[in-house]
Amino acid sequence: MTAVAATPPTPDASLPAPWHGEVEDRLETGEAPLAWVELDLDERLRFAPGLLVLTPRRLLAVAAGGESWHSWALDPGQALELSDHGGVGALELRDADARIAGWRFTLGQHAAAQRLVDRFERLGVRGAPADAVSVATCPQCHALLPAPGAPCPHCMRQATEAEAAGESEEPASTWTLLRLWRFAHPYRRRLLAGFLLTLASTAATLVPPYMTMPLMDDVLIPFQNGKPIDPALVAAYLGGLLGAALLAWVLGWARTYILALVSERLGADLRTATYEHLLGLSLEYFGGKRTGDLMARIGSETDRLNLFLSLHLLDFATDVLMIAMTAAILVSIDPWLAVVTLLPLPFIAWLIHLVRDRLRHGFEKADRIWSEVTNVLADTIPGIRVVKAFAQESREAARFRAANEHNLAVNDRVNRVWSLFSPSVTLATEVGLLVVWAFGIWQVSRSSITVGVLTAFLAYIGRFYTRLDSMSRIVSHTQKAAAGAKRIFDILDHVSSVPEPAQPVHLPRVDGRIELRNVGFRYGNRAVIRGIDLDIAPGEMIGLVGHSGSGKSTLVNLICRFYDVSEGSILVDGVDVRSLSNAEYRRHIGLVLQEPFLFFGTIAENIAYGKPGASREEIVAAARAAHAHEFILRLPHGYDSLVGERGQALSGGERQRISIARALLIDPRILILDEATSAVDTATEKEIQKALDNLVQGRTTIAIAHRLSTLRKAHRLVVLDRGQVVEVGPHDELMACEGAYYRLYQAQQRRAEADRLEEGAGGRGAEVETGRAAIAPAIAGGAKQA
Amino acid sequence: MSRQPQDAGARPQGDAALATIAPPGFTLARDRFGRLLVRLPDGTTHVGAVAVRAFPISAPGESVSLLDSEGHELVWIARLADLPEATRVVLEEELARREFMPEIRAIASVSGFVTPCTWEVATDRGPTRFVLPGEEAIRRLSPSALLIADSHGIHYLLRDIAALDRNSRKLLDRFL
Numbered sequence: 001m002t003a004v005a006a007t008p009p010t011p012d013a014s015l016p017a018p019w020h021g022e023v024e025d026r027l028e029t030g031e032a033p034l035a036w037v038e039l040d041l042d043e044r045l046r047f048a049p050g051l052l053v054l055t056p057r058r059l060l061a062v063a064a065g066g067e068s069w070h071s072w073a074l075d076p077g078q079a080l081e082l083s084d085h086g087g088v089g090a091l092e093l094r095d096a097d098a099r100i101a102g103w104r105f106t107l108g109q110h111a112a113a114q115r116l117v118d119r120f121e122r123l124g125v126r127g128a129p130a131d132a133v134s135v136a137t138c139p140q141c142h143a144l145l146p147a148p149g150a151p152c153p154h155c156m157r158q159a160t161e162a163e164a165a166g167e168s169e170e171p172a173s174t175w176t177l178l179r180l181w182r183f184a185h186p187y188r189r190r191l192l193a194g195f196l197l198t199l200a201s202t203a204a205t206l207v208p209p210y211m212t213m214p215l216m217d218d219v220l221i222p223f224q225n226g227k228p229i230d231p232a233l234v235a236a237y238l239g240g241l242l243g244a245a246l247l248a249w250v251l252g253w254a255r256t257y258i259l260a261l262v263s264e265r266l267g268a269d270l271r272t273a274t275y276e277h278l279l280g281l282s283l284e285y286f287g288g289k290r291t292g293d294l295m296a297r298i299g300s301e302t303d304r305l306n307l308f309l310s311l312h313l314l315d316f317a318t319d320v321l322m323i324a325m326t327a328a329i330l331v332s333i334d335p336w337l338a339v340v341t342l343l344p345l346p347f348i349a350w351l352i353h354l355v356r357d358r359l360r361h362g363f364e365k366a367d368r369i370w371s372e373v374t375n376v377l378a379d380t381i382p383g384i385r386v387v388k389a390f391a392q393e394s395r396e397a398a399r400f401r402a403a404n405e406h407n408l409a410v411n412d413r414v415n416r417v418w419s420l421f422s423p424s425v426t427l428a429t430e431v432g433l434l435v436v437w438a439f440g441i442w443q444v445s446r447s448s449i450t451v452g453v454l455t456a457f458l459a460y461i462g463r464f465y466t467r468l469d470s471m472s473r474i475v476s477h478t479q480k481a482a483a484g485a486k487r488i489f490d491i492l493d494h495v496s497s498v499p500e501p502a503q504p505v506h507l508p509r510v511d512g513r514i515e516l517r518n519v520g521f522r523y524g525n526r527a528v529i530r531g532i533d534l535d536i537a538p539g540e541m542i543g544l545v546g547h548s549g550s551g552k553s554t555l556v557n558l559i560c561r562f563y564d565v566s567e568g569s570i571l572v573d574g575v576d577v578r579s580l581s582n583a584e585y586r587r588h589i590g591l592v593l594q595e596p597f598l599f600f601g602t603i604a605e606n607i608a609y610g611k612p613g614a615s616r617e618e619i620v621a622a623a624r625a626a627h628a629h630e631f632i633l634r635l636p637h638g639y640d641s642l643v644g645e646r647g648q649a650l651s652g653g654e655r656q657r658i659s660i661a662r663a664l665l666i667d668p669r670i671l672i673l674d675e676a677t678s679a680v681d682t683a684t685e686k687e688i689q690k691a692l693d694n695l696v697q698g699r700t701t702i703a704i705a706h707r708l709s710t711l712r713k714a715h716r717l718v719v720l721d722r723g724q725v726v727e728v729g730p731h732d733e734l735m736a737c738e739g740a741y742y743r744l745y746q747a748q749q750r751r752a753e754a755d756r757l758e759e760g761a762g763g764r765g766a767e768v769e770t771g772r773a774a775i776a777p778a779i780a781g782g783a784k785q786a
Numbered sequence: 787m788s789r790q791p792q793d794a795g796a797r798p799q800g801d802a803a804l805a806t807i808a809p810p811g812f813t814l815a816r817d818r819f820g821r822l823l824v825r826l827p828d829g830t831t832h833v834g835a836v837a838v839r840a841f842p843i844s845a846p847g848e849s850v851s852l853l854d855s856e857g858h859e860l861v862w863i864a865r866l867a868d869l870p871e872a873t874r875v876v877l878e879e880e881l882a883r884r885e886f887m888p889e890i891r892a893i894a895s896v897s898g899f900v901t902p903c904t905w906e907v908a909t910d911r912g913p914t915r916f917v918l919p920g921e922e923a924i925r926r927l928s929p930s931a932l933l934i935a936d937s938h939g940i941h942y943l944l945r946d947i948a949a950l951d952r953n954s955r956k957l958l959d960r961f962l
Contacts, residue, residue, distance in 0.1 A: 602927075604841065616841060616849060617864070630859055633838045633851050637941075640843040642925060642933075 019051045023060070026069055031055045034123075035116040037091070039063075041104040045088065052091070052103050054116050056123065059093065061103065072100060080120045082113055084527055089113055107522075111567065114520075174478055176485045180305070183269050187262045194259040198314070201251030202321045206329065207244035209459035211237055213333075217452030260310045267306030274298050274491050281491075282498040283562040292378030293371045297491060301484040308481035316474040319467045326464050330457065334449055340439045341461050344432035348425060355421050360479045362414035367483055369407045376400045418476060436461060498564050504581035510588040512538040512669040512700030513573050514559060520567030521551075521558055521723075528554045529723045531568070538669075541701040543711035545741060546720035552704045555720070556672050559702065560589055572670070590668035590695070594675035596652075596659030600644035603632055606658055607639075610666035618665060626661035627691040628654070653684030660691045671695060673703040677710050685710070708745055717741060812852075812861050814876045822880055824852055824860050832860055837880045842887065843927060843943065850877065888914065890934070890944045893954040899961070902937065909942065916940065921961055932958075 015023055016038055023033060032055065039050035042063060053060040059072045072093060078100070081092045089110050092102045105113060184191060215237050223229050275298055286294075323345075330338035380387060380396045387396055440454040514536040521529040529551045536542055544552040557563050559570060561577045570577045577585060587610075598606050607622055608614040614622075619639065623629040631654055635641040643650055643658070650658070656676065663671065676692060677685045689710060696703075696713065705711050717734055719727040719741045726740050734741035811827040824835040832854045840849035852861040866874055888909035897904040901920045907913070916936035918924070923935045932944040947955065 602844075604844070616845060620840065620849065620862075630853070630857055633840060633853060633859065634857050637842050638838060638840040639849075640841050640927075 015053075016051070018049075019062075022062070022069075023051070023053055026060060026071075027055065028057075031057060035112070035119040037103070037105060037109050037112045037116050039103050039105045040109065041088065041106060043102065043104060045104060050103070052116065054119055054123075059101075059120075061101070070101070074120075074123060080117050082117045084110065086526075091117070114567065174482045176482050176489060177478070179489060180266070180270075180309075180485060183266050183273070184262075186269075187265060190258055190262050194255050194262065195317075197251055197255035197258065198318055199321060201248055201255055202318055202325060204244055204248035204251055205463075206322070206325055206460075207248075208241050209456055209463070210329065211241050211244070212459050213450075213452040213456040215452070216455045217450045221451055256314070259314050263306055263310035266309060267302050270305065270488065271298055271302045274302065274488055277492050277494075281494060281496045282564075283557065284497050285494060290371075290375045290378060292374040292376075294491075295378070296371050296374055297487050301487050304484045305481055305488070308477055308484075312474055312477040312481075316471060319471045319474075322467055323464060323471075326460050330460060333453055333456065334443075337436070337440060337443060337449065337453070337457055341432070341436050341457060341464075343435065344428050348428050351421075351424060351428070355417060355475065358417045359414065359421075359476050360483075362410070362417065363476065363479050364483045366407070366410050366414055367480075367487070369403070369410045373400070373403045373407055376403050422473075433458075433461065498561055498578075498582060500582055501579045503579075504584070505575050505579045506584065507573060507575060507580060507588070510669040511573050512536075512588075513571075514670065514700060514702075515571040515574070516559075516568070517571065518568035519555075519558065519565050519570060521554055521563065522566045523554075527723060529558070529565075532723075532725050534718065534725065534728070536700060536702070538700055539698055540716065541696055541703065541714045543708075543714035543717045544702060544704045544720060545708060545711070545717050545744060547744075548706075549722075550720040551723040552720055553674060554723075556674055556702060556704060559670075560591065560672060561585060587666065588669045590663030590666060590671045590699075592656070592659055592663050592671075592673045592676040592692075592695075596655045598644040598650070598655055598658060601642065602637075602640050603635070603643055603658060604639040606643060607661045607665055609662050614665055619661075622661040622665040623658075625664050625691070625694045626657045627687055628657035628661050631657075651684070653681075653688060656684075656688050657691055660688070660695055664695055669699060671699045671701040673701065673705070675704050675706060677705065677707065708748055719744070814873045816876060822852075822876075824854075826860060835860060837877055837884065839881065839885070842885065843931075843933070850881070887941050887943050890942050892951055893957045896957050896960075907942070916942070918961075924961055 015033060015036060019036075019038075023036075027033070033053045034055060036051060036053040039052055039061075040047060042048040042050070048063065050061065050063045056074075058074055060069060061071075062069045075095065077095045079094055081094065083090050083092075084107060087107050089105050089107055090102060091105075091113055093100045215234075219229060219234055219237070278294065278298070327338065327342060330341055376396075376399055380400075387393060436457060440449070440457060443449045444451060444454055514534075516532050516534040519529060519532045520527065532555065534542075544555065546552055554563075558565055559577075561570075561580075561582060564578060572580070572585070572588075590610075599609065603623075604616070604619050607619050607628075611618075616639075620629065623632055623639075632639055632641070643655075660676070673692065677688050685707075693713065701714075703711060703714060711717060712731070714731070716728060716730055718725055719734070719739075721740060727734055727737075729737075731741075735745065813825045815823040815825070817823050817833065821833055822835045822837065824832045826832070834855040836853045836855070838851050838853060839846055840851055847867065848865050850863045850866060851859055852863070854860050863869065863877075866877065869877065888911045890907045890909055892908040894906040894908060894913070896906070896918075901923075902917050904915055904917050906915045916938075918934065919937040925933045925935070927933050930946050930948060932947065934942040934944065936942065944950075944958075947958065950958065
C-alpha cells in the first residue's frame with residue numbers, strides 16, 4: 001500500500017489477477033486504484049466473487065460475473081463504515097441522510113477492507129490524493145515492517161503456524177514413534193550395547209532346547225533299547241544346560257538394566273522438553289486447552305511411552321530375534337519339518353494386521369474419553385465452592401458418571417475386538433503344534449528324523465509360539481504408544497503464537513514509553529479490540545475504564561505480549577514488542593492481578609519469584625513497601641511460612657500485598673494493575689491502595705479498575721467501549737464534558753450511595769462493589785431481605 | 787542494573803523509621819510481670835512487646851523484629867550478633883520462650899507406615915511422640931531439610947536428613 005502513493009498513477013501491478021484487465025478498462029486516464037477489497041460474499045451472504053476498488057475520485061464495485069459495474073463519485077459528506085459480526089465483515093457507504101451502498105466479505109479480507117477505509121478517510125479529510133505514509137507497515141496486518149517492501153515477519157509466521165496446525169490433524173501413525181529418535185540420540189551408545197546384549201542373551205536361551213536333541217537320541221532312547229547310561233555324558237549335557245541358563249540370566253539382567261536405564265532417561269527428557277515447550281507457548285494456547293488434558297499429556301502419556309520403550313518394545317525386539325534365530329536353527333536341523341512349523345506364521349501376521357486398524361482408532365478414542373473423565377475432575381475440584389454454593393453436587397456427579405459411562409462404552413467396544421485377538425492367536429498356535437506333531441510322527445515312522453529331533457522341534461516351537469502370542473500384544477502397545485507420542489508431539493510441534501524474534505532487539509534500559517498504533521485484536525472471529533491509538537509517556541499513570549467486556553484486560557494482555565496483536569503494533573520506547581525477546585521484555589513489566597496467585601512455597605520465595613537471587617534485605621524492603629511486612633511477622637514462621645495451595649491460608653488482601661511486593665522487588669519500569677483492588681473489601685482496599693501508591697511512583701502504570709475511585713491518581717483516563725477508545729483525558733476534563741466517563745462515574749456514585757444506606761441497615765454493602773465476585777449479589781440480596 | 791534509585795523510593799516510611807532505631811538505639815527490659823519493655827530513642831516505652839524472627843527456619847540468627855502488642859513493628863534488628871550483650875540475652879530469652887519448633891535429632895520408631903501413625907522421636911528438647919496425620923504433613927524445605935507438622939499443628943524441624951542415623955533415615959525414607 002505504501003508503494004501506491006510513491007509510484008506514478010498507473011494501475012497497481014498487484015491488483016488481483018482476474019480483475020486486472022477489467023479494472024483498467026473502467027478507469028479514466030490518470031485515475032489509479034488506491035485500494036481494493038476482493039469481495040467474496042454478496043448482499044445475501046452467498047459466496048460470490050466481487051471487487052471493490054477505491055480511486056482518488058470514486059468507488060467502483062462489481063459483483064459476480066463482472067457484468068454490472070457500479071460507480072459512486074466520492075463526496076466530502078460521505079462516510080465509509082467497517083464492521084464485522086460473526087466472521088462476516090461489512091462495509092457501508094453512507095452520506096448524511098442515507099445508506100448509499102454496502103458490501104459483504106469474509107474476515108480473510110478484513111485487513112484489505114481496513115486499508116480501503118483508511119485510504120478513504122485520508123482522501124475525505126485532506127481532500128487530496130493520499131500522501132505517502134512515513135512508516136512502512138504490512139498491508140495484511142498493519143505490523144511495522146523492518147524495511148519498506150520487506151516481507152512481514154508476522155504474517156509469514158502465521159502462515160507457517162497454520163501449516164503446523166494442519167499437520168497435527170492427521171491420525172496417529174506408528175511412524176510417530178520414530179520421531180522419538182530425537183530424544184534417543186544422546187543415548188545411542190548405550191542403546192547399541194543393549195541391543196548386542198539382547199542378541200547374546202536371546203542366543204543363550206536357545207541353547208537348552210538344542211541340548212534336548214542329543215540327550216534324547218544319545219542317552220534316553222539307547223537306554224530304552226537296553227544300553228546303560230553314561231554318567232559323564234549326561235553330566236556334560238546337564239552342565240551345558242545349566243551353563244546356558246546361567247549365561248542367559250546374566251545377559252538378560254544386563255540388557256534389561258541398561259535398556260530400562262536408557263528408557264527412563266528418555267522419558268524424563270521427553271517430559272522436561274514438553275513442559276519447557278509448553279511454558280513457552282502463549283496464553284492463547286492455554287486458554288484453548290484444559291488443564292486436565294495438558295497434565296495428562298505430560299504426566300501419563302510420557303509414562304506410557306516410557307513403559308512401552310522399556311518393556312514392550314524390548315520384548316518385541318527379543319521376540320523377533322528369537323524367531324529369526326529359531327527359524328535358522330530349525331532349518332539347519334531339518335528343512336522340511338521347519339517349513340511345516342513356520343507355516344502358521346504368515347497366517348498370524350495377517351490376523352495381526354487385520355485387527356491393527358480397528359484397535360488403533362479404538363485406543364485413540366479411549367484416550368480422548370479418558371481425558372474427558374479427568375477434565376471433569378479438573379473442572380469441578382477447583383470450582384468446588386461454586387458447586388456447593390449452588391448445590392449442584394448431584395449434577396457434577398452425574399456429569400462424572402456420564403463421562404465414566406462413555407469411557408466404559410468406548411472401552412467395551414475396543415475390548416470386544418481386542419479380547420478376540422489373544423484367543424485367536426492361541427488357537428492358531430495349538431493348531432500349528434498339532435500339524436507339527438502329525439508331520440513329525442509321520443516323519444519318525446518313515447525314519448527320516450529321530451525322536452530327538454522331533455522333541456527339539458517341539459521344545460523350540462513351544463517357546464516360539466508363546467512368543468508369537470505375546471508379540472501380538474505389541475500391536476496394541478504400539479498403537480497406544482503411538483497415540484501417546486502423537487499427543488506429546490502435538491505440543492512440541494505447536495509454534496508459540498508469540499514467538500521469540502530471530503534477531504531480538506535488546507533494550508538494556510526501558511524508559512517506559514508505550515505507543516499503540518492502530519491496534520486490533522480478534523479472538524476467533526470476534527473483534528475484541530479495534531483500531532486503538534494511544535501514546536503513554538514514561539512515568540505516566542493511565543487508568544483504563546469501561547464496562548466489563550470492553551477490552552480492558554485484553555489490551556493489557558497485548559501490552560504484556562501474552563497475545564500478539566492481530567493488526568497494528570505496540571511499541572515500547574519506539575521498538576515493536578514483537579522484536580524484543582519475551583523474557584527480557586517482561587522483566588521490565590510488573591503485573592498485579594485481581595486474583596493474586598501464590599505458588600506453594602515460603603512467603604520469601606513467593607516475593608522473590610521474579611528475582612530468585614534476591615537477598616533477605618531486599619525481600620523485607622519490598623514487603624515493607626507493600627505494607628505486608630507486619631502481617632507476615634504475625635504468621636507463625638514469618639517469612640518462612642508456607643503459603644499457596646496446601647499452605648497457610650491468607651486473606652485476599654494479604655495475598656494481594658504479597659503479589660505487590662513481588663512486583664516491587666523486580667522494580668519494573670512498566671506496571672500493570674489489573675483490577676488489583678477489586679476482590680477485597682473497602683477497608684483492605686485502603687491498605688492495598690497505600691501499597692500501590694508506593695508501587696506506582698515513577699513508573700509507567702496502566703491500571704484497570706472497576707471502582708473509579710481507585711484511579712484518582714491517574715494522569716489520564718482512557719474510556720473503552722466495545723474494544724474502542726471513546727474518551728481520553730484527566731478526570732476533571734472528562735467529567736466536564738459529560739460523556740461516557742461521566743455516566744459511568746454517576747452510575748457508580750449512585751450505587752455507592754445505595755450501598756452506604758444498606759450498610760447502615762446492617763448489610764455488608766461494600767461487597768457489592770466487587771461486581772465480579774460471584775457471591776456478591778447473593779449477599780446483597782440477603783442484606784435486603786434482612 | 788539501574789536498580790538503586792528505585793529501591794530507595796520503594797521503601798518510604800519503613801526506611802525513615804529504621805534509620806532512627808538502629809540496633810543500639812533502643813533498650814530492652816523486662817517488667818515485674820515478665821513482660822518485655824521496649825524503650826525507643828524517641829522516649830516512648832512499649833509494654834508487652836513481642837519478639838519475632840522473620841526467617842525462623844532459613845536464617846534464625848538474622849532479622850528479628852520487635853512488635854508492639856498491636857502487631858505494629860517497633861524495631862527491626864538485622865543481625866542479633868550486632869546487639870549489645872545484655873540486650874541480646876534478654877531478646878534470646880524471649881525468643882526461646884515464645885518459639886516452639888523442636889528439632890528432630892533421631893527417629894526411634896514409627897507405629898506403622900500407613901498414616902496416621904505415631905512417631906517416637908528424639909528432639910533437641912527431649913524425647914517425645916506425635917501423630918503424623920498424613921504424608922502431606924511432611925514438607926520439604928530444601929533438599930536436606932524437612933518440616934513435619936503433627937496432628938496438633940506443632941511443627942518439628944528436621945534440619946539435615948543426612949545427619950540422621952541409619953535407622954532413622956530408613957524409617958523416614960518410607961514416608962518420602
